[in-house]
Amino acid sequence: MIGMALVIAAAAGLFRLKHEVQQLEAELISLDRTLIEQREAIRVLNAEWSYLNRPERLLTLSDRYLNLVPLVSGQFGRIYELSEPARESQRAERNVGVHR
Amino acid sequence: MRRILIGTSALPDSPDDSKSSYKGSSRSRLFTVLGLFILCFAVLSARLIDVSLLRDGGEPSITRAGSDRPGATGRADILDRNGVLLATTLRTPSLYANPRVLLDPEEAAKKLTTVLPDLSYNVLIQKLISKRSFAWLKRGLTPLQQHQVNSLGIPGLGFLDEYRRIYPQADLTSHIVGFCGIDNVGLSGIESRYNAELTAPDRLGQAISLSLDIRVQNVLHNELSEAVKTFQAVGAAGVVMDVESGEILAMVSLPDFDPNRFSEANAESRFNRASLGIYEMGSTFKAFTVAAALDTGIINLKSRYDATNPLRVARYWIRDDHAKNRWLSVPEIFIYSSNIGAAKMALDLGGDRQKAFLDKLGLLSPSTVELPEVAKPMWPQPWREDSTMTVGFGHGIAVSPIKIAAAIASLVNGGYRIDETLIRGKSVSAKPGDRVKSVSAKPGDRVVSAHTSKMMRALLRLVVTDGTGSQAEAVGYSVGGKTGTAEKPGKRGYRRDALISSFVGVFPSVAPRFLVLAVLDEPKGTKATHGFAGGGWTAAPTVSRVISKIGPMLDVMPIREKDAESHMILEISSEEENLEAF
Numbered sequence: 001m002i003g004m005a006l007v008i009a010a011a012a013g014l015f016r017l018k019h020e021v022q023q024l025e026a027e028l029i030s031l032d033r034t035l036i037e038q039r040e041a042i043r044v045l046n047a048e049w050s051y052l053n054r055p056e057r058l059l060t061l062s063d064r065y066l067n068l069v070p071l072v073s074g075q076f077g078r079i080y081e082l083s084e085p086a087r088e089s090q091r092a093e094r095n096v097g098v099h100r
Numbered sequence: 101m102r103r104i105l106i107g108t109s110a111l112p113d114s115p116d117d118s119k120s121s122y123k124g125s126s127r128s129r130l131f132t133v134l135g136l137f138i139l140c141f142a143v144l145s146a147r148l149i150d151v152s153l154l155r156d157g158g159e160p161s162i163t164r165a166g167s168d169r170p171g172a173t174g175r176a177d178i179l180d181r182n183g184v185l186l187a188t189t190l191r192t193p194s195l196y197a198n199p200r201v202l203l204d205p206e207e208a209a210k211k212l213t214t215v216l217p218d219l220s221y222n223v224l225i226q227k228l229i230s231k232r233s234f235a236w237l238k239r240g241l242t243p244l245q246q247h248q249v250n251s252l253g254i255p256g257l258g259f260l261d262e263y264r265r266i267y268p269q270a271d272l273t274s275h276i277v278g279f280c281g282i283d284n285v286g287l288s289g290i291e292s293r294y295n296a297e298l299t300a301p302d303r304l305g306q307a308i309s310l311s312l313d314i315r316v317q318n319v320l321h322n323e324l325s326e327a328v329k330t331f332q333a334v335g336a337a338g339v340v341m342d343v344e345s346g347e348i349l350a351m352v353s354l355p356d357f358d359p360n361r362f363s364e365a366n367a368e369s370r371f372n373r374a375s376l377g378i379y380e381m382g383s384t385f386k387a388f389t390v391a392a393a394l395d396t397g398i399i400n401l402k403s404r405y406d407a408t409n410p411l412r413v414a415r416y417w418i419r420d421d422h423a424k425n426r427w428l429s430v431p432e433i434f435i436y437s438s439n440i441g442a443a444k445m446a447l448d449l450g451g452d453r454q455k456a457f458l459d460k461l462g463l464l465s466p467s468t469v470e471l472p473e474v475a476k477p478m479w480p481q482p483w484r485e486d487s488t489m490t491v492g493f494g495h496g497i498a499v500s501p502i503k504i505a506a507a508i509a510s511l512v513n514g515g516y517r518i519d520e521t522l523i524r525g526k527s528v529s530a531k532p533g534d535r536v537k538s539v540s541a542k543p544g545d546r547v548v549s550a551h552t553s554k555m556m557r558a559l560l561r562l563v564v565t566d567g568t569g570s571q572a573e574a575v576g577y578s579v580g581g582k583t584g585t586a587e588k589p590g591k592r593g594y595r596r597d598a599l600i601s602s603f604v605g606v607f608p609s610v611a612p613r614f615l616v617l618a619v620l621d622e623p624k625g626t627k628a629t630h631g632f633a634g635g636g637w638t639a640a641p642t643v644s645r646v647i648s649k650i651g652p653m654l655d656v657m658p659i660r661e662k663d664a665e666s667h668m669i670l671e672i673s674s675e676e677e678n679l680e681a682f
């Protein structure tokens with residue numbers, strides 16, 4: 001009798017479990033499908049991003065919409081070069097002071 | 101059992117003994133069957149309990165294993181050194197037909213050509229009236245085309261998803277990245293060289309990072325295209341290289357093609373001039389002659405050679421293009437590009453030592469760059485005395501531009517042999533067990549001494565400040581370099597009208613970091629160049645423009661002219677006096 005009860009209980013348990021697993025698996029499959037779709041979408045977007053960022057295209061866009069020119073070496077300076085005009089102006093002020 | 105049962109029967113000797121025994125045996129059978137059933141049920145319940153309660157979920161989940169692996173597209177991406185996408189794989193629908201199901205092939209073909217105009221009616225009809233049950237009509241449709249075909253409503257057509265290689269940078273990297281065939285097997289470039297790695301299941305999704313910098317590549321591509329247009333050249337090749345590691349930041353070969361439509365490209369544009377083309381480079385080779393002679397100590401910067409008269413070698417005369425007709429010092433031979441002087445210097449050096457030196461620089465073996473398209477260099481066999489003289493100024497020996505770049509870089513980087521590479525970090529990834537084998541992780545073999553390397557830097561700078569390469573100067577970047585002009589070999593001797601003009605520049609010349617090489621194939625002189633088409637007039641200005649644009653990109657701090665000159669004067673003061681003495 002006890003055996004019978006156990007059998008029925010186990011059968012019911014198994015049935016429930018199987019049902020749950022099936023549900024979870026269906027969910028997993030649909031999630032996986034979404035995942036693949038999203039991955040594909042990311043790949044497409046990456047390719048498009050790279051395509052839209054071609055240096056050639058950026059150059060034409062920058063020519064059309066921005067007032068920028070390429071960097072030239074004269075636009076670089078070192079920090080100690082900054083102090084020159086500052087010192088000059090200091091000296092100038094002092095000279096002005098002496099004249100007064 | 102039977103005996104016991106009989107024993108328990110009430111009347112052992114009764115007349116219906118046979119019946120009783122029959123009864124006994126039927127009971128025993130009943131018990132046997134019952135026992136069996138109980139046994140079976142016990143096993144079943146045990147199994148049930150085991151399956152439903154005791155087993156944990158340790159079984160592999162099949163769906164998960166099937167779909168979650170990375171890079172399900174079957175081919176990894178290719179990136180530049182900053183992670184910019186150069187090649188990727190996208191899923192695209194491909195159109196097929198089942199001609200057996202098709203009702204009206206003529207009408208179907210007619211309708212299809214309206215939405216897919218690049219398909220020809222005749223080819224389509226051939227496919228559609230065949231007796232087969234499957235025929236590809238067009239592969240790699242865009243989503244819009246798929247929609248249009250669907251809305252035609254023709255029965256017997258269908259789509260299959262296929263993976264297709266896409267090259268977003270189009271023709272910018274055509275020769276380096278290469279392309280894949282319709283079945284996604286690499287046919288050229290990195291795609292072919294690394295086909296196994298790109299498709300290996302154990303490293304799917306792991307992109308390959310090239311040493312290319314797409315911004316530098318673009319600058320080189322633009323400037324070379326501009327030069328080809330200006331000088332009506334038939335082609336051009338260019339390289340930008342890190343002189344310390346040998347990493348190639350840019351490599352261009354013109355004309356080029358769009359790898360997305362490789363089938364439309366002709367053989368001429370598929371040809372990679374930078375690695376597969378070999379050229380007699382002319383005066384650029386004088387750098388190797390001078391470096392070898394300086395390094396072996398047979399000359400010093402004060403040595404002089406008589407370049408008063410042309411030199412006769414076998415049937416030819418060796419003349420100077422920028423003839424001075426006097427004795428020249430070594431720096432003068434180099435900066436005025438004297439063939440006579442270089443030939444005599446090569447003679448002093450001797451054929452064996454010259455050959456050994458070029459071999460040490462790697463100029464006598466094919467490039468080790470990671471491309472299937474590499475050429476074997478050609479050199480005189482046997483290496484006679486007249487070969488020694490002509491090779492001394494870069495004739496009679498043909499090498500690929502990429503090898504020239506690596507060899508010059510080895511001369512100026514302190515004297516270490518470096519090998520050109522297209523793979524990012526290949527030269528520094530020296531971790532044990534690393535998949536990518538290190539080629540030049542530590543400074544390679546020494547080719548010249550540090551002192552010779554320093555003298556070469558000074559000499560290359562002199563070519564730009566006082567010699568044939570003056571148009572290569574880029575303000576702030578202290579360019580050093582060497583011009584090269586060579587006549588192309590024709591059917592009968594050399595052709596005076598067809599030149600290979602080149603310039604190889606390094607910057608900043610005090611401590612070079614990058615090298616820029618430009619080679620123009622058959623440039624024609626213009627009014628602005630007074631009809632000259634040599635390297636100093638055509639390739640040098642191109643290199644100058646490339647350097648002024650890529651300098652800021654590559655974090656090279658510009659040098660104030662005063663600083664640069666003072667450095668240089670320190671190094672060449674002895675020769676300056678010498679120059680003035682003439």
